[in-house]
Amino acid sequence: MVMQETMSEPGVTQAADAGAAESHAHDHRLVAAFKNGDQAAFEELWLKYEQRVFHHCLRMVGDEQESQDLTQDVGVKVIRNIKNYEHTYAFYTWLYRITVNCCIDFLRKKRRHAQEVSLTPNSDDDGGEQASEHNIRDETFMPDKTLLNLELSDVMNRAIAQLSEKLRAIIVLKEVDGFSYEEIADILDCSRGTVKSRLFRARERLKELLEPYVLDS
């Protein structure tokens, strides 16, 4: 996994690429060992990525216990589906795909449950883009409410929670996990163009939500 930085020096990028390639190769060796019954290989592989999986879940769902549960779910899915993993792409791409899908499924179930108990008529399920922004609005995240005492991280977390599942996933993959557009496209199984436009929309929405609090107007 290579952290993308703007205007990076070629030497730094080459060294980072070489390190990433070795990391991928090591992951593949561990996966092969795991498929052959080596449980210690899985443990080494899991411990390498577990904290990042947890952090991604936390930024997606916002709750530590739920994130811990989701991390476990991801681990179970990896164990049960490792036989389906092909070496044509990096292990972490496959792992993050499972992680993102677990989080999105969780958020959608939560949203549907909230809709079921809400008296508000539901909109069509359009991937959560409108429904999540209108039906589970954080009523405390209102520009006219006093949020000055909140830390920036609280405001940021609340703003992220207002994004639809798709926009939330892409902004977390980019800004928290540090993936490149190509890596995100592999993880989400979409085109690079989709990553580009969806990331733009996520940022525009976040800027709207944060404008009254953190960004200079």
Next chain:
Amino acid sequence: MISLANDRYGTMTTKRTDSQVTSACERLAVDLSAYFDGELEGKALGVVEQHLSGCAACTEKLEKLKQLRAAMAGLSAPASRRGSVLSLLRSELQGGGALKPPVKRTES
């Protein structure tokens, strides 16, 4: 649209209107976001760089993207996480039927 006007000497000149600047900014908005990520190449990169050299509004947008990134970078993982879930996964490992029987690793 570029408006053509005659200056006082009757010479045709081009004058960039406000709506033209705004529409160019809007057209380049998505590319600007990709430029910020270092993900633009070739012609698109050149177009955005040229636009930025003369557009204060888009330069300001870049600054806001930097602020947004800095704000998100501040969302570090909590120090007090409840520990690894590995112990919980071990039961799944031992109960899994898809794997071959466990073998001992030989230390090299």
